[in-house]
Amino acid sequence: MKKTYKIDVDCANCANKMEEAAQKTHGVANATVNFMALKMIVEFEDGQEPKAVMQEVRKNCKKIEDDCEIFL
């Protein structure tokens, strides 16, 4: 399953780091951050509950870049 989320982040490098953090989160098959469109596209592994996974993704992103937001 694939879902798109709106995000807010100021710098392009931070967006790259968010992408990396999201990819490493358990339950995420693949994630891409589009800095210019301010969007995160997350592909979930089968049988994962997107809501719960996204909470983790958000937590991990906050860890690497304090000044970011994912609108769930």
Next chain:
Amino acid sequence: MNKKQKKMLARILVTAVLIVILGQLNVTGYARLALYLIPYLVVGYDILLKALKGIRNKQVFDENFLMAVATVGAIVLGEYTEGVAVMLFYQIGELFQSYAVGKSRKNISQLMDIRPDYANIEGEHGLEQVDPDEVEIGTVIVVQPGEKIPIDGVVEEGNATLNTSALTGESLPREVRVGDAVISGCINMTGVLKIRTTKAFGESTVSKILDLVENANSKKSQSERFISRFARYYTPAVCYGALALAVVPPVIQMLMGGTAQWGLWIYRALTFLVISCPCALVISIPLSFFAGIGGASRAGVLIKGSNYLETLAQTKYVVFDKTGTLTRGVFEVVGIHHSQMENERLLEYAALAESYSSHPISRSLKEACGKTIDRSRVTNVEEISGNGVTAKVDGVSVAVGNDKLMHKIGLTAISCHQVGTVVHVAVDGIYAGHILISDVAKPTSAQAIRELQKVGVKKTVMLTGDADRVAQQVARELGVDEVHSELLPADKVDKIEALLAKKGDKEKLAFVGDGINDAPVLSRADIGVAMGALGSDAAIEAADIVLMDDDPMKMVSAIRIARKCMRIVYENIYLAIGIKMVCLLLGAVGLANMWVAIFADVGVMVLAVLNAIRALLVKKL
């Protein structure tokens, strides 16, 4: 400017004023330090906080850390003004970057904003505006002059001129009448139209296109990957480099028996840190691609991801499908030869005799004739399968068909020297001449092939299922380098694979088709380009690049746009890395001070961002 940016601007201004004032004061010692800490904290407190948080979260090497160390270091060394100035300029750069990115983000989304806001439905109290999402298939909607058609449908009532430029980038107006299919996103320029919708809003052309453009950047190009990988190794490398620069030379100097000059080397190491910020690179590359894709979509070229933009720029082979791509795909009367009567009369006889047939040939005869066909003039119609038709028109016997038919009724047909479908006509038992019907090349096809060679395409190839003679003639007419004819759809894939096997690694192959029946070929080529995709969902889905109208010249523009964008991308990579490397070297040997370092950081970023925005300007390509 948004709230965050305004706040930043205020902090920057306050700091600048404070620095000027402090420069006039004559205070020394700790009082001076305390005074300078005020502007420093005003402008840089968030950077310091972020750096601390980064360390706590084990994300040590980022820009904030670089800036915090460099400025704190400068202040410890007693270079108060420089410490504050570095932080100030860094923040100015960040503000500019955020402003420029926000601005271009807004510009591009405005350019691409073809989303209709409402649909008009006739209600009890006149027209009602409703959300297009709520309009069901088969509803009649009303589109007034100046309004956008919100949903795909068929005209029920009225006629009008449509402006398709939002979709195709061309301002060629299109006339529509009752019964014509219309697509969403076009602007109604003249009359009131009543349209019966044939699709839901979400499935309509305009929604599909928006979806495609908005999700374009989810596929990243190699250049973008390169930059993010580069940034990942680069920042730590520079940090260790700076540490080495601060420690190694003084230690060596001490061992050699000289003075260590710690202050000097630490200052150089700090300069090194300031220069090294990777932001110029990291921001300008995706920005260039974003602007390139935005500009292209404005010109009627939809690109599904920056990776395709990159591949398109390396295209050396362009393979075209013939029918519907290089040619119009409709059969037209192109000549009337050996006619024993006026051409119009011959054509009228033929059209009348064929009037009961639904064959494409009879349709082109009717169209060429131009008059309304009065079928009551035709009697005794007899269709001879595979040969043609015999009938009585106004009581005169007419035979229309191929040479076999002529032979059958005892006449010798004069064969035609030109390629196409030849329709012989006999009137009253006498051979009356023949009509040549063929598929005609689009007016811009030959020019497109020439221009492609000019933009560096090595070879143009045409694939077709048509007869060899026809294919060869079209190829000659258009100047195509290579032609393969009489191919079944599966053969086309084989031909593409053969071409793919022959070419070099860096040379890419693009296939251009009309999106009908060539989905396997589109996906096999390095880049699949669907053309004239207005209203064809299948093509939009199967292709990597979609040309919104069916002009082959669009392929040339697409390649030019891609080349320009890639040129900007490389310029930015070389500019940013090059200047930084030079400055790093100069910094290490002490030739560049903190001020040069600030230019290398902020100045380069500003230049790179401005350059990236240039990719949006594609109108003249």
